[in-house]
Amino acid sequence: MKAIFERKPSDFNPQDFEVSKILRLPAKVFEDVLKSPQRDYDFIQDNIEQMYCDSSGVYHCLLLTGDGRTDGLLVESEDYGYCRYASYVPNISGLIAPVSRLKDLLRTRWENLHLLHKDVEVQPATIVELDEHTLTDAGKEAWTDVLDAEVVKVYTGYYGLQMELDKVKPSRLEEFSAMLAGYCPVSDYEKWVTQEDDAPSQSPQMKL
Known part of the structure; x- marks a missing residue:
């Protein structure tokens, strides 16, 4: 399992959030997002309406993940095409509802x-x-x-x-x-x- 560690963090302020949409990307594309989150991505731009902070302070996010991956990235782009606000999630299983067939x-x-x-x-x-x-x-x-x-x-x-x-x-x-x-x-x-x-x-x- 992997996590992100910040050097000398000033504070930790967890935010309420909801997953508006899940995007399962090719593994290579997801890896590119993790390495270059400040780049513009079409799939973020195409889903801008899914990301916003509502009047109650709840972040409505995309959940990005990759094929064969168990980790993910919560993204609230604030009307931009890149990961303006993002949070790495080591294990996304708790965020994905079971599929009904x-x-x-x-x-x-x-x-x-x-x-x-x-x-x-x-x-x-x-x-x-x-x-x-x-x-x-x-x-x-x-x-x-x-x-x-x-x-x-x-x-x-x-x-x-x-x-x-x-x-x-x-x-x-x-x-x-x-x-x-x-x-x-x-x-x-x-x-x-x-x-x-x-x-x-x-x-x-x-x-x-």
Whole structure:
């Protein structure tokens, strides 16, 4: 573990802060920032609106880190493109919230759900019901990439109940939603989706 030591410090005055955004940089770029924090960097300039000190004296910062690194740098640039205010953090694990994946949220039963992509507009089909029992083992294997998608947020929006996802191809989200809505061959639906003989009215109409 590494730390920064100041020679004959006059005082230590810890400040309240909040992480507005996390930027995971290539390891070499992050190392360059640590060595030359007074240089201007485009990724700092592009995120100026994320950094400010509010009326309560709380610093809203970027958290910079590098691929494969466990340390980081808190930055409040005060409308500049360089690290005008910065604090080195030897271990950032306590500053990063655990990532929730779609499969983690399926312990709850979701009804009339619409899956959206964080960055790309998709046309979501309404998923009538979705929980940990919806897919068969074959279905879970076939749609592993979608189930492993990161959940950005869940909210009520234009389509109703919406879940915004990241780290998955937009086309796969559309295909997954369409499949659960019945827009797939009957053979695929029966292979991937658990059949409930006691509730046939809840099964969507098959579209060939």
